Every structure is written in C-alpha cells, then in structure tokens.
Amino acid sequence: xxxxxxxxxxxxxxxxxxxxTSVGVIGWLKENLFSSWLNAILTLIIAIIVYxxxxxxxxxxxxxxxWAVIANELRFLLVGRYPEEQVWRIWTLLLFFHxxxxxxxxxxxxxxxxxxxxxxxxxxxxxxxxxxxxxSRLWIIANLVTLLSFFYIGHKFPKVxxxxxxxxxxxxxxxxxxxxxxxxxxxxxxxxxxxFMLNILLAVVAIxxxxxxxxxxxxxxxSDLPVIKYFCIIYIEVIRGIPLITVLFMAKFMLxxxxxxxxxxxVVGAMVALTMFSAAYMAENVRGGLQSLPRGQFEASQALxxxxxxxxxxxxxxxxxxxxxxxxxxxxxxxxKDTTLVLIIGLLDILEIGLSVIAKPEYIGLDMEVLxxxxxVFFIFCYLMAHVSRRLEKSLSVGNR
Amino acid sequence: MxxxxxxxxxxxxxxxxxxxxxxxxxxxxxxxxGSFLFNNAMTGLDKLNIKFGFDFLNKTAxxxxxDKSIEYTPRDSYLRAxxxxxxxxxxxxxVGIIIxxxxxxxxxxxxxxxxxxLRKVSTVYVEIFRNTPLLVQxxxxxxxxxxxxxxxxxxxxxxxxxxxxxxxxxxxxxxxxGSTVWIILFIVGLIAAVIVRSRLINKQIETGTNTxxxxxxxxxxxxxxxxxxxxxxxAPFIFDYPSINGRLYEGGYILxxxxxxxxxxxxxxxxxxxxxIVRGGIQAVSKGQVEASKALGLKNSTxxxxxxFPQAIRIIIPPVTSQYLNLIKNSxxxxxxxxxxxxxxxSTVINQAGHSxxxxxxxxxxxxxxxxxxxxxxxxxxxxFQLVER
Numbered sequence: 001x002x003x004x005x006x007x008x009x010x011x012x013x014x015x016x017x018x019x020x021t022s023v024g025v026i027g028w029l030k031e032n033l034f035s036s037w038l039n040a041i042l043t044l045i046i047a048i049i050v051y052x053x054x055x056x057x058x059x060x061x062x063x064x065x066x067w068a069v070i071a072n073e074l075r076f077l078l079v080g081r082y083p084e085e086q087v088w089r090i091w092t093l094l095l096f097f098h099x100x101x102x103x104x105x106x107x108x109x110x111x112x113x114x115x116x117x118x119x120x121x122x123x124x125x126x127x128x129x130x131x132x133x134x135x136s137r138l139w140i141i142a143n144l145v146t147l148l149s150f151f152y153i154g155h156k157f158p159k160v161x162x163x164x165x166x167x168x169x170x171x172x173x174x175x176x177x178x179x180x181x182x183x184x185x186x187x188x189x190x191x192x193x194x195x196f197m198l199n200i201l202l203a204v205v206a207i208x209x210x211x212x213x214x215x216x217x218x219x220x221x222x223s224d225l226p227v228i229k230y231f232c233i234i235y236i237e238v239i240r241g242i243p244l245i246t247v248l249f250m251a252k253f254m255l256x257x258x259x260x261x262x263x264x265x266x267v268v269g270a271m272v273a274l275t276m277f278s279a280a281y282m283a284e285n286v287r288g289g290l291q292s293l294p295r296g297q298f299e300a301s302q303a304l305x306x307x308x309x310x311x312x313x314x315x316x317x318x319x320x321x322x323x324x325x326x327x328x329x330x331x332x333x334x335x336x337k338d339t340t341l342v343l344i345i346g347l348l349d350i351l352e353i354g355l356s357v358i359a360k361p362e363y364i365g366l367d368m369e370v371l372x373x374x375x376x377v378f379f380i381f382c383y384l385m386a387h388v389s390r391r392l393e394k395s396l397s398v399g400n401r
Numbered sequence: 402m403x404x405x406x407x408x409x410x411x412x413x414x415x416x417x418x419x420x421x422x423x424x425x426x427x428x429x430x431x432x433x434x435g436s437f438l439f440n441n442a443m444t445g446l447d448k449l450n451i452k453f454g455f456d457f458l459n460k461t462a463x464x465x466x467x468d469k470s471i472e473y474t475p476r477d478s479y480l481r482a483x484x485x486x487x488x489x490x491x492x493x494x495x496v497g498i499i500i501x502x503x504x505x506x507x508x509x510x511x512x513x514x515x516x517x518x519l520r521k522v523s524t525v526y527v528e529i530f531r532n533t534p535l536l537v538q539x540x541x542x543x544x545x546x547x548x549x550x551x552x553x554x555x556x557x558x559x560x561x562x563x564x565x566x567x568x569x570x571x572x573x574x575x576x577x578x579g580s581t582v583w584i585i586l587f588i589v590g591l592i593a594a595v596i597v598r599s600r601l602i603n604k605q606i607e608t609g610t611n612t613x614x615x616x617x618x619x620x621x622x623x624x625x626x627x628x629x630x631x632x633x634x635x636a637p638f639i640f641d642y643p644s645i646n647g648r649l650y651e652g653g654y655i656l657x658x659x660x661x662x663x664x665x666x667x668x669x670x671x672x673x674x675x676x677x678i679v680r681g682g683i684q685a686v687s688k689g690q691v692e693a694s695k696a697l698g699l700k701n702s703t704x705x706x707x708x709x710f711p712q713a714i715r716i717i718i719p720p721v722t723s724q725y726l727n728l729i730k731n732s733x734x735x736x737x738x739x740x741x742x743x744x745x746x747x748s749t750v751i752n753q754a755g756h757s758x759x760x761x762x763x764x765x766x767x768x769x770x771x772x773x774x775x776x777x778x779x780x781x782x783x784x785x786f787q788l789v790e791r
C-alpha cells in the first residue's frame with residue numbers, strides 16, 4: 001500500500017518536439033535521399049550524373065543550339081508545302097476548333113481544364129516567341145481570344161451544349177472542306193498536305209474510323225457464328241502480328257493493283273492503312289472490356305427483353321468501353337506516334353520535312369535542333385493525352401463506386 | 402392445315418436458319434469482293450507482263466548488303482538476300498529484347514525506390530521515351546548522335562572499344578580448336594551444378610541443416626571447367642581485339658551506325674514500356690506480402706527477389722510478351738536508317754523486281770512466324786512461373 005503511495009503520478013509535461021533530424025527539410029532529405037549508407041552513395045552518384053546531363057542539356061538548349069532553323073522553317077514544319085496564300089484556311093479552322101474547345105471548356109470541367117490550359121498555354125507561349133511573323137501573331141491572338149471568349153459563353157449559357165456537340169460532330173467534314181477546298185475554295189490537293197498538320201489529320205482519321213471498326217471486329221470475334229468469328233480472329237491476329245510498315249507498303253504497292261488502275265491518293269491510302277491497322281488493336285482493347293463484364297449484365301438485359309442490338313448499345317458497350325478507356329487512349333497515343341511512319345511511303349509529314357530541312361546546305365549540322373523540335377511537339381500532345389486519360393479514369397471510377 | 406400455317410415460323414424468321422443465311426451472305430460478299438480485287442490484280446499484272454509466283458526468288462539479286470551476318474554477295478539469289486534480312490531482324494530483335502528487359506526491370510524497380518532522386522529520374526526517363534515517336538528517336542540517335550561522332554582517323558577509343566562515325570568496334574572472340582570441348586563441358590557443368598543445387602536444397606528443406614548448396618554447385622561447375630582446361634590445354638577462345646588500319650577497322654566485331662541507332666532506340670523505347678509494366682506488376686502484389694516478409698526479418702533485396710518478384714512476374718509476363726512482339730515489329734523501322742533488315746531487303750527487291758504482292762506476303766509470313774515463335778517461347782516461360790503458385 002505504501003509503495004503505491006510513493007509512486008509519482010505522471011505529470012502532464014509539455015510535448016517535446018520531434019528531433020530536428022526527422023522533420024522539415026533535413027527530415028525529408030534523410031528519409032528520401034540518405035536513409036542508409038547505400039542510399040546515400042546512390043543519391044550522390046545519381047546527383048553527379050544528373051548534374052552533368054542537365055548541365056550539358058541546358059547549355060545546349062540555351063547557348064549552343066541554333067534555334068534559328070526552327071524559326072525560319074516553322075511554317076514548313078507545321079503545314080508543309082501548303083500554299084502560303086491559303087494558310088489562312090488552316091488558321092480559320094483553328095479558330096473554329098478553339099471556339100468549340102472554349103465552349104466545351106465552359107460547361108465541362110475536370111479533364112477539359114487540363115486540355116484547355118495546355119492548348120491555351122501553347123498559344124500564349126507561341127504568341128510571345130520573338131520570331132513569329134506579325135500576321136501569325138495576330139492569328140494566334142485571335143485564337144486565344146476566341147478560346148477565352150467562348151469559354152465565357154459556354155460558362156454563362158450551358159444551353160450551348162447541344163450546339164457544341166453538333167459542332168464537334170460536323171467538324172470533320174468541315175476540316176476536309178477547308179483543307180482541300182472541294183472546288184469552292186481553290187483546290188489544295190493532298191500532295192501538298194504536310195507537316196504536323198498531316199500527322200494530326202492522319203491520326204484523327206485513323207482514330208475516328210478505327211473506333212467503330214474495332215468495336216465491330218471485337219463483337220465479331222465473340223460472335224456465335226463461326227464464319228464471322230474466324231474471319232475476325234484471322235484479321236485481328238494477322239494485323240497484330242505484322243509491323244505497320246508492311247500495312248503501309250500494302251497501301252502503297254498493292255492497293256493500286258487491286259483497285260484495277262484507279263489512282264488511289266497516297267494520303268487516303270495511308271489513312272486506310274492506319275485505320276485498318278489500329279482497328280485490330282482497338283478490337284482487342286474492346287474485347288478486353290467485354291470480357292471484364294459479368295455475365296449477369298448480359299442475362300439481365302436479355303431478361304428485360306432487349307434485343308441484342310439494344311443490349312450492346314445501351315448496356316454492354318458503355319460499361320465495356322468505360323472499363324478500357326486507359327487502353328484505348330494508349331492506343332490513340334500509339335497511332336498518333338505511328339503517323340510518323342508515313343514518311344517511309346513518301347508522305348511529307350513533320351519528320352520527313354524535318355529531314356529535308358536538315359538536308360539543306362545552310363542547315364548542316366543542325367540535326368539535333370530539328371529532330372528535338374519534332375520530339376517536343378509530339379511529347380506535348382502525347383503527354384496531354386496520357387494525362388487526360390488518367391484524369392478521365394479517375395473521374396469515371398469515382399462515379400462508379 | 403390452316404392452323405399449322407399460322408404457327409409455323411417462316412424460314413426468314415427462324416433463329417436456327419437466320420445465322421446460317423447471314424454467314425452464307427457474309428461469305429458470298431467476301432468472295433465477290435475478294436475475286437473482284439484478285440481479278441483486278443491479275444489483269445493489272447498481265448498488262449505489266451509480270452507472272453505471279455515466287456520463281457523470281459531464285460534470280461540473281463545484284464545488290465549488295467552493307468551489314469550482313471551470313472555470307473552474301475550480289476551474285477546470290479533474292480532468297481539469299483531475304484535470309485540476310487531475316488537474320489538481321491532476328492539479331493536486332495534478340496539482342497534488343499535481352500537488353501531492354503534488363504534496363505526495363507531496373508527502371509521499373511527504380512520507379513518504386515525509396516530514394517526520391519532515383520524515383521524522379523526513372524519517371525522522367527519513362528515519360529520522355531514513351532511519349533515521343535520511335536522513329537524520331539531513331540533519327541535522333543542516328544543523325545544527331547552517331548553520325549556526328551569523330552571520324553575514324555581520330556582513333557577515339559575507350560580501352561579496346563573504338564568509336565567513330567563508321568561504327569563501333571568491340572572485341573570479339575574467335576574459336577580455337579578446343580572451343581567445342583569447352584562449350585560441351587560448360588553446358589555439362591552448368592546442368593550438373595543446377596542438379597546438385599536443387600538436390601541439396603531439397604535436403605536442406607527436409608533436414609533443416611545448412612547444406613551450402615550454392616558453394617557445392619559452384620565447386621561442381623568450376624571442377625568441370627578445370628577438366629575442360631586439362632583436356633584442351635588452351636583457353637576457350639581467343640579475344641580478337643579491333644584495331645584501326647588506315648580508314649578501316651580490322652578485327653573485332655563492328656557495330657554499324659544503322660545497327661547501333663536501331664538497337665539503342667529500340668532498347669530505350671521498349672524498356673520505358675517494360676518499366677511501366679514492371680512497376681504495375683510489383684504494385685499489384687498485395688502489401689501484406691511485403692509486410693509479412695519484413696516481419697520475418699528478410700532484407701529488402703531478399704524481399705524483392707524471393708517474395709515480390711516471383712509473384713509480380715506472373716502479372717508481368719503477358720504484357721511484356723506483347724512488348725517483345727512490338728520490339729520485333731518495330732525493328733522494321735531499321736530501314737529508315739539503312740540497317741538491312743527484312744523490310745529493307747523486301748523494299749529493295751520490290752523496287753528492283755516488282756512482285757509486290759509476293760514480296761509483301763513473304764514479309765508478312767516471316768513476321769507472323771517470328772511472332773508465333775516468340776509467343777510460344779513466352780507461353781512456356783509463363784507456364785513455368787505459373788507452376789510456382791501452388
């Protein structure tokens with residue numbers, strides 16, 4: 001009893017702060033860079049390597065690289081041999097797209113934010129670039145203003161949603177009309193299409209056309225009808241087993257033979273090849289989505305008396321496609337990158353034009369500048385797509401659970 | 402009679418018959434389109450006076466191939482030229498797959514490292530190389546890195562490796578008279594070592610006493626190699642060091658600029674994808690596994706190699722297989738930098754001899770065969786690892 005009396009009751013003491021080495025900058029450094037001897041050595045080695053790489057890269061970018069070549073050939077790289085007096089058509093198209101983007105940004109949120117910020121940021125940066133011609137600068141400013149003002153409209157009047165969707169829907173024929181002319185405007189034939197514009201056009205066509213084709217192939221592969229099933233399997237597996245170049249070669253060398261002398265436009269041929277190629281991959285992605293759905297979804301929709309078309313359109317495909325959005329966007333990124341391959345069949349995409357710039361005697365030795373420019377252009381768009389896909393995935397899965 | 406008519410389904414609404422009719426229709430449409438195209442092609446070929454068939458493969462090729470791994474002269478046939486192309490494709494594919502796997506696994510593990518700097522560096526690596534087109538990367542390596550290297554006369558070298566814009570010459574080994582014996586005994590030793598190790602490990606599991614399995618198997622292996630040395634009384638091979646004679650490399654093995662560009666680009670590009678797959682696979686292993694092995698007192702490296710990786714590899718193998726297939730298919734871009742792979746050879750043949758349909762069919766068949774072989778090999782590998790499960 002007396003012992004217990006002697007025990008001091010614990011007194012409330014002021015909380016001692018954690019040791020200085022485990023909080024703040026030092027704590028962070030200790031935890032993340034120098035947690036053990038091995039880690040510390042690793043950190044030092046990497047730091048030295050990174051220092052040298054960064055140093056040489058930065059001195060190259062800011063001091064020794066001659067970016068004048070990009071400044072001089074910018075139009076050539078972006079739109080190829082598209083006639084100079086007709087370039088306003090491309091600018092107008094961009095205005096149209098920025099208006100649509102602004103509207104979508106206005107009533108959309110989340111994903112649209114990052115798209116609009118990237119595009120707007122690109123416009124803003126290119127507006128500030130010193131070497132841009134005055135006319136182009138005005139066009140860029142007009143685009144930026146359009147983007148922002150239509151954002152305001154979309155934000156204030158959510159009713160424009162319908163118009164925007166119709167606009168997106170009609171945009172494709174609009175693009176073809178504007179770029180080609182179709183007799184109303186002066187005709188610009190496809191052999192003058194080039195530069196980054198051609199890459200984007202090819203990618204957009206391949207993406208838009210391969211999507212429904214891929215869904216059909218995926219459904220065909222799961223079909224109960226053996227003929228259709230095996231046709232789809234053979235198509236998908238053969239295309240997935242061969243490189244894109246061979247498909248492009250088929251378009252270049254074999255298509256003219258098969259059509260019986262009818263001239264096939266090279267750009268159209270490349271579009272067909274890219275579409276056929278990516279449809280097979282798209283089909284596999286969609287099939288993955290279809291397989292991830294529980295049988296109950298099929299049985300429930302059959303029990304509700306939906307016929308198979310309705311079942312697919314309203315019940316199965318929305319869920320299946322949602323499940324494979326990351327894979328589909330990954331496929332889109334791959335197609336976009338693969339559009340550079342058309343230079344092998346002689347189309348003037350940004351890379352081919354870059355190579356022809358490098359070959360000019362006045363730009364000898366500037367290979368790195370031109371090629372890095374091409375890489376950066378692709379990087380921006382691919383990274384944006386990947387980022388959007390991640391955001392989309394997140395927002396969709398939140399709605400799911 | 403009347404009643405029967407009203408209940409019997411007409412054949413166009415019979416669910417047993419509709420599918421058959423549909424399929425017949427599909428086949429008919431397919432045949433019509435196919436025969437139309439085929440007919441067009443045949444009449445077109447007739448006009449050009451070209452006979453359809455693979456006979457042309459026996460004609461003399463007449464063009465030289467710069468980078469060849471098997472004997473070939475311009476006087477050889479087109480078929481021989483194709484063989485050179487196929488060997489070159491396999492060469493770049495095989496070497497590329499091995500190096501890309503190693504780099505990719507390291508980059509993937511680095512992305513999960515507890516070292517912040519390492520994590521960031523590998524993230525930047527993966528993002529940069531995944532988000533730019535492979536062809537741009539190939540051109541950057543070729544035009545902006547390899548071709549501007551100093552001329553061969555400057556004799557730039559890293560030890561025995563010579564570097565110039567003509568290619569890189571590395572030491573290679575030449576077979577000696579005893580090489581066969583060495584190889585045979587090497588394989589025998591390897592097998593014996595594996596058998597000894599697994600026996601001893603089984604014993605260790607049964608009895609619980611340490612049997613020093615690693616040490617014993619190493620002893621067996623080294624013992625066999627000593628036997629080989631006693632029999633042959635020579636080294637397994639002699640090194641062949643490269644040197645520069647005037648403007649040419651002499652000896653060694655020369656990696657031509659085109660091969661270097663395509664190999665580096667393929668390795669870097671594919672390893673970025675493999676890194677992401679490896680990261681995903683490791684993250685998919687449940688956290689309890691890591692915690693359990695930590696509770697057992699395993700080291701970090703042992704946890705990774707004995708607990709996490711064997712489980713992750715099951716998730717990793719299927720997507721990595723498709724990356725391997727992609728690498729093989731992407732090696733067709735080699736033609737853009739003049740490395741004579743299969744597609745390069747076939748486009749040269751098409752330009753010279755026509756026969757585009759036959760040539761493209763041939764290329765497709767070769768690629769399909771390569772794809773099937775790779776898939777089968779990876780499936781066998783996959784089955785091995787699936788067995789570990791239970």
